[in-house]
Amino acid sequence: MTVHHNASLLDCPVTEFLDRLAAKQPAPGGGGAAAITAAMAAGLLGMAARFSTTQLVDATRRAAHADRIRTQVAALAEQDAKAYQAVLAAFALPREPDPQARRRQIQHSLQQAAQVPTQIAEIASNIxxxxxxxxxxxxxxxxxxxxxxxxxxxxxxRAAAELVRLNVELGNLDSDLAERAAQAADTAAQAMVAMGGS
Structure with missing residues (x-):
């Protein structure tokens, strides 16, 4: 399998993105997959809204909103990959001569890595x-x-919220991000239940 590491995730064909996802490399991973999944959901939402101009007086506004959040959440796939690379770089730092500096860098990178999937979870919940x-x-x-x-x-x-939880636990971070992401996932799940889904 030939994988082009330098191409932007958003510019590569779907088959290449899937190859990169399956490759033996750390990113893209779960966060990127969650972001692209949410972007596909926003695309479907935009299409459904555009076909609903007779039923919904604000269909055009809804479609435009779906387009904006589709672009926003898709970009988070790239940001997630960069944040995860920063985590790996922090863990690769030497333990000596300053183990505390290394630990601070790890915590900082995990904090950044938790923020991206929190955004993904919140946007996906909105979608x-x-x-x-x-x-x-x-x-x-x-x-x-x-x-x-x-x-x-x-x-x-749900996937993004789980990634946030794992980063928060690994870095012994404040639980605020994990709580926000979990709330977003719960809100989405409750909407599905109200519709009759699971």
Whole structure:
């Protein structure tokens, strides 16, 4: 499998992104996959909104919002990869002569690495709740697409929240980010339950 490490994740074909995801390299990993999954969900949400102009007076606004958050969350895939590389670099620092400086650098990098999936979880939660609303009120012919958007976004939020929890535990960080991400994942899951999903 030939993997081009220098190409931007957002500029490579889907098959190349999948190859990079499967390659024996640290990034992209779970955070990048969650971000791209959330971006796909936002794309489906935008499509469902665009086909719902008869049913939703604010369909155009909803579609434009979906486009903005799709771009925003997709960019987090690249940021997540960079944040994880910084974590690896911090762990690679020598333990001597200053183990405390190394520990501070590790904690700082883990804090940064936890912030990106927190953003992913929060954006994905927003996508999920909006998609459920469009599924309920929008064009019934696009209900399946809106429901797929909500399902993908919920999965992305849950995956991102778990990554935050792991980074917070590993770095013995303040639990605020983990709580925010968990709340976002719970909100998305509750929207799915209200719609009749799981």
């Amino acid at each position: 999920a709740t909006e998609a459920i609303d469009v599924a309920k009120k929008g064009n019934s012919n696009l209900r399946g697409d809106a429901f797929a958007a909500a399902t993908l976004a919920t999965a992305a939020a």
